[in-house]
Amino acid sequence: MREINTETLIGDMMIGDVDVAYSTYLGYDEIAHHSGVRDEDVWFALKGMDKQIKRLLGGNKYSPRQYQFVIQSDHGQTNGATFKQRYGESFEDFVKSLLPLDVNMYANMSSNEDHFAEVYVPFSDKFKFLKNRNKEDDEKELKESEVIVLASGNLAMIYLTQWHHRLTYEEINEMFPQLISEIVNNEYIGFILVRSSQKGDMAIGKNGIYYLDSGEIEGQNPLEGFGDNIAKHLKRNSTFKYTPDILVNSFYDAENDEVCAFEELIGSHGGVGGSQSEPFILYPSDWIVPDEEIVGAENIYKLLKTNLENIKESSKIDK
Numbered sequence: 001m002r003e004i005n006t007e008t009l010i011g012d013m014m015i016g017d018v019d020v021a022y023s024t025y026l027g028y029d030e031i032a033h034h035s036g037v038r039d040e041d042v043w044f045a046l047k048g049m050d051k052q053i054k055r056l057l058g059g060n061k062y063s064p065r066q067y068q069f070v071i072q073s074d075h076g077q078t079n080g081a082t083f084k085q086r087y088g089e090s091f092e093d094f095v096k097s098l099l100p101l102d103v104n105m106y107a108n109m110s111s112n113e114d115h116f117a118e119v120y121v122p123f124s125d126k127f128k129f130l131k132n133r134n135k136e137d138d139e140k141e142l143k144e145s146e147v148i149v150l151a152s153g154n155l156a157m158i159y160l161t162q163w164h165h166r167l168t169y170e171e172i173n174e175m176f177p178q179l180i181s182e183i184v185n186n187e188y189i190g191f192i193l194v195r196s197s198q199k200g201d202m203a204i205g206k207n208g209i210y211y212l213d214s215g216e217i218e219g220q221n222p223l224e225g226f227g228d229n230i231a232k233h234l235k236r237n238s239t240f241k242y243t244p245d246i247l248v249n250s251f252y253d254a255e256n257d258e259v260c261a262f263e264e265l266i267g268s269h270g271g272v273g274g275s276q277s278e279p280f281i282l283y284p285s286d287w288i289v290p291d292e293e294i295v296g297a298e299n300i301y302k303l304l305k306t307n308l309e310n311i312k313e314s315s316k317i318d319k
Contacts, residue, residue, distance in 0.1 A: 002027060006052040013056075016064035020308065025049045029077070032267040037077045037275065068311070070304070072281040074297070077267040078154070078274035080258035083250065086188050091156055091248075091262040092149045094186070098178045099147060106145035109263045111152040111270060150244075151262035152270030157244035167245045169196040180204070183248060188260045190273065191222040193234050193247040201238045203231075212238070225254055226272045229295050233272070236296070249273070283307075 005023040012021035027045040035041045053071065060067055084090045092107035099105065142148070148159040160167055160176075172180055172194065183189055184204055191205045200213030205222025212235050223230045226249070237243060250260035252273030259276070261268035269276035281300065283289065287307045294300060 001025075002048055002052050006055050009056055010059040013059055013063040013067055019312075021067075025052065032077050033265045034267075036079050036266045038079070068284045070281065070283050072300070073279045075269045076275040076278045077269050078252075078257060078259045078276040079267055080154070080253070080256075080260055082261045082264050082266075083188055084264065086260055087186070091151065095147070095149050095158060095179075095183070098182050099176065103147055104145045105147040105149065106142050107149040109149070109151040111150075111263060153263065153265065153268030153276065154250035154259040154261045154273060155271030156248040156262045158246040158248065160245045166195060166243060169194045169202060170198070172245060180246065183246070188251055190226070190249050190251040192249070193238065194245070195238065201235060203234055225252055227277050229293075230272055232295060 002025055005025060009021050009023055012018040028042055028049060031045050032039070032042045053069075056069065060069075083094075087094065090109065092105070092109055095107075096105050146160070146162050148157075148161055150157045150159075160172070163171075167175075169180070180192065180194065184192055184206060189206075191203045191210075193201065193203055195201050199211050201211075203210040203212060203222050205220065208217060208219030208222050210217050210221060210223050210231065212231055215231075223234075234247075237247070248262075249271045250262065250273070252259050254274075257274045259268065259271065259273040281294075281303075288310065289303065294303065
C-alpha cells in the first residue's frame with residue numbers, strides 16, 4: 001500500500017496540472033492498534049513511510065512544477081490493556097447487566113474493521129445508520145434493539161433508542177436507576193457526558209461533576225488529566241445531532257500513559273487520554289500559521305485552505 005500510494009502521488013506530480021495531491025499512509029496506525037505504539041513492528045513501518053516521503057521529495061526535483069509538502073497526523077495512539085482484560089467481561093456485557101432483563105441490546109465494539117456496509121435504522125431518528133459487515137443480520141437485530149452500544153478506542157457511546165430525543169440525565173436515572181451510577185463508579189471509567197434538563201451538559205466522574213455550560217466544578221474535577229481543551233471538545237461534541245444519550249470515556253493512567261479501550265485493541269484512539277490526543281502537522285516554514293494553539297479538525301482545514309490560496313495568489317504574481 002505504501003508503494004502504491006507513493007507511485008500515485010508521483011504520477012500526479014509528473015502530470016503537473018494537479019494543484020493538490022494527497023494520500024494516507026495507513027501502516028503505522030494499523031500495526032500500532034494490534035502491537036502497541038512502542039513495538040518493534042511499528043518502528044519498522046514508520047521507517048518504511050519515511051523512505052516513501054524521501055521518494056516523494058526526490059520526485060519533486062523532476063516534476064514540471066514544484067510542490068510543497070505537508071505531513072500531518074490526525075491523532076496519536078495510547079497503549080493499554082482493554083476493558084475486557086482488566087474487568088473480566090466486555091463493556092457491552094457490563095452495560096447489559098445494568099439493564100432490565102427484557103431489554104434488547106445491540107453492540108458493535110469494533111471501529112477498526114474494513115469492508116463496511118451501511119445499515120439503515122428506520123425505527124429511530126437518533127441513529128440513521130450504522131456501519132457493519134453483515135447488513136441483513138444487523139438490520140434485523142437493530143430493529144429489535146432498544147439499546148445500542150458502540151465503541152471507538154476508549155470511547156463508548158450508549159443510545160437508548162426507544163426515544164427519539166436525547167434523554168436527559170434525569171430521565172435516564174428515572175427509567176434506568178442503576179445505569180449512570182454503576183458506569184461512573186466502575187474503576188476503569190474516567191468520566192461520562194450526559195445532558196441535564198436543569199444544569200445542561202455535565203461531565204460526571206467518581207468524585208465530582210464539571211458543569212460544562214457554566215464552567216462550575218462540584219467536588220473533584222473529573223476532566224483533570226485529560227488535556228487542557230477537553231471541556232471545549234465535549235461541549236462541541238454535545239452539539240452534534242447524533243450525540244449519544246451517554247458518552248463514556250475510560251480512565252487515564254498518566255504514570256504509565258495508558259487508557260482502557262472498549263474494543264480489543266492494544267493501541268487505541270477515539271476517546272481522550274494520553275498520546276492519542278497529540279497529533280502533529282509538519283508544514284513549510286513560509287506558511288502563515290497562528291501562534292495560538294490549533295484546536296479541532298475544522299481549524300486545520302482552514303489553515304490548509306488559507307495557505308493554498310496564498311500559494312495560488314503568489315503563483316499568479318510570479319507569472
